[in-house]
Amino acid sequence: MASAYFMGIDTGTFASKGVLIDADASVVAQSAVGHGMENPRPNFYEHDAEAVWWHDFCQISNELISKSGIDPKEIGGVAASALGADCLPVDEECNPLRKAILYGIDARALDQCRELTEMYGETQIRAWFGRPLGSSDVMPKILWIKENEPDVHARAHKFLTGSSYITAKLTGEYYVDKFLGLASFNPLYGQDGRPDPRLCGPVCRPDQLAKVGETTDIAGCVTAKASGETGLAEGTPVTVGTDDSGAEGISCGIGRLGDLMLQLGSSVYMFLVTDHLVSDDRIWRERFIIPGTFDVSAGTNTAGTLTRWLRDTVFVDLKNAADARGENAYAAMAREAEDVPLGSDGLLCLPYFAGERTPINDPDARGAYFGLRLSHTRAHLCRAGLEGVAYSINQHFRIFEEDGLPIRRVMAAGGGTKNPLWMQIVADVTGKEIAVPSIGIGASYGDAMMAAVGTGAWSGFDELASKVRTGVTYKPDGDSCERYREYQAVFDRLYPATKELMHELRG
Numbered sequence: 001m002a003s004a005y006f007m008g009i010d011t012g013t014f015a016s017k018g019v020l021i022d023a024d025a026s027v028v029a030q031s032a033v034g035h036g037m038e039n040p041r042p043n044f045y046e047h048d049a050e051a052v053w054w055h056d057f058c059q060i061s062n063e064l065i066s067k068s069g070i071d072p073k074e075i076g077g078v079a080a081s082a083l084g085a086d087c088l089p090v091d092e093e094c095n096p097l098r099k100a101i102l103y104g105i106d107a108r109a110l111d112q113c114r115e116l117t118e119m120y121g122e123t124q125i126r127a128w129f130g131r132p133l134g135s136s137d138v139m140p141k142i143l144w145i146k147e148n149e150p151d152v153h154a155r156a157h158k159f160l161t162g163s164s165y166i167t168a169k170l171t172g173e174y175y176v177d178k179f180l181g182l183a184s185f186n187p188l189y190g191q192d193g194r195p196d197p198r199l200c201g202p203v204c205r206p207d208q209l210a211k212v213g214e215t216t217d218i219a220g221c222v223t224a225k226a227s228g229e230t231g232l233a234e235g236t237p238v239t240v241g242t243d244d245s246g247a248e249g250i251s252c253g254i255g256r257l258g259d260l261m262l263q264l265g266s267s268v269y270m271f272l273v274t275d276h277l278v279s280d281d282r283i284w285r286e287r288f289i290i291p292g293t294f295d296v297s298a299g300t301n302t303a304g305t306l307t308r309w310l311r312d313t314v315f316v317d318l319k320n321a322a323d324a325r326g327e328n329a330y331a332a333m334a335r336e337a338e339d340v341p342l343g344s345d346g347l348l349c350l351p352y353f354a355g356e357r358t359p360i361n362d363p364d365a366r367g368a369y370f371g372l373r374l375s376h377t378r379a380h381l382c383r384a385g386l387e388g389v390a391y392s393i394n395q396h397f398r399i400f401e402e403d404g405l406p407i408r409r410v411m412a413a414g415g416g417t418k419n420p421l422w423m424q425i426v427a428d429v430t431g432k433e434i435a436v437p438s439i440g441i442g443a444s445y446g447d448a449m450m451a452a453v454g455t456g457a458w459s460g461f462d463e464l465a466s467k468v469r470t471g472v473t474y475k476p477d478g479d480s481c482e483r484y485r486e487y488q489a490v491f492d493r494l495y496p497a498t499k500e501l502m503h504e505l506r507g
Helices: 049-068 110-120 122-129 138-148 150-155 162-171 178-184 224-230 244-251 304-313 316-325 329-338 378-402 420-430 443-454 461-466 478-504
Strands: 005-011 015-022 027-034 075-082 088-090 158-160 175-177 211-213 218-221 237-239 259-264 268-274 284-287 294-299 348-350 368-370 409-413 434-437 470-474
Touching: 005 049, 005 162, 005 244, 005 443, 015 049, 015 443, 027 049, 049 075, 049 162, 049 224, 075 162, 075 244, 075 443, 088 150, 088 162, 110 122, 110 138, 138 150, 158 162, 162 175, 162 218, 162 224, 162 237, 175 178, 178 211, 178 284, 237 443, 244 259, 244 268, 244 409, 244 443, 259 378, 259 420, 268 378, 294 378, 304 316, 304 329, 304 378, 316 329, 329 378, 329 420, 348 378, 348 478, 368 478, 378 420, 378 478, 409 420, 420 434, 420 470, 420 478, 443 461
Parallel strands: 005 075, 075 237, 175 211, 259 409, 409 434
Antiparallel strands: 005 015, 015 027, 088 158, 218 237, 259 268, 268 294, 284 294, 348 368, 434 470
């Protein structure tokens, strides 16, 4: 029987989503399930991998099969992505030994960053990373476990990230893809993808790391045990998988030089495809998913989490009304914010409500509303928040271009694309056209497409990109761009002016 369908499932910060597509990339079925994120202490962010990651995958897989009514044997391949890069120690049966330490939003290992920098020297660290060590790196997270939970470290069979955990649960094989592994686990792997015993020594044993493969390599097949839990047919091929942002970019057809993917989800993540590695303290760089390409990337800590906070604390009446009627509170918030003039009547928002990654790399940064007056309303708070995220995005765009990396086109993805006001604000602040794919499902759609590539149903990434169509394009308005430049200038000075005061509030 010819393989007719491909499944992709993505696990994010607050929700997991899945999709089943056919060989023409048309959507056959979708499913989603929400979950929480634990914040037990300042700078500590965690997920229960079994109760969240694996539970969600199994529920969504079964729902996709049930909704579609297809025979699971017709599913030719499965791919998973997950928020990355996380740190999850597991035993020999792939049972988590502790809750997963999440991606760069978790900044518990800053002392370990300093320890490793002293050990190797700033020059060597810069040679490896092109920047200082930071909260997005897995090596200091593993060292944190070694120094704070030595029993867990000693018992760990593997240190995994989200996608490698799910792939291991499906196949019994431990893999991480080169896009995620060689960047986030740097320098524990050599460029040949093998663990470097010398560099692993202070942090972990080489055998505690997963194997490295291309994102679309076949890691293994669904085991009998996983079949019983997921509803997938035993023997179904499973690709190595990747992180959610990489898969999101692929879902947008990103792959040519100068292509930029802007992911507006719980946080902001973006990457620009390049033909070489670039060193800049303010941003990141790595190999891209498509062999032979590279990227510069960046990530903030709050975007959708900021609008979620506003919904839950300031727009509670809209949330309750929406819940009662099954509507979307965010759409109602956007309608209120639409009535606020550009620039929010002089109100600025620093969106550092969970510290910040790029470009300031400061986990002790604080969120702020600056310029409040008695005439401001909650609608101003909402619009200023949307604008603050856009100002941060624009700081990154300017950094890319300062590094001699022109942006040829911008494709946007994630839940933020459902807010036309926000998308137009980003276009006006950055001065760039922002295009949204006609199918805006996101990472899980990219996963399913890469499953089709990995199993040979599609010839490669060029064929994949040819199946992506653009939906709405937001074009910048010249007058608005000019007015936003004045607000951007104040925004750029606001963090440096308050940094030291923020740090006095640490705790």
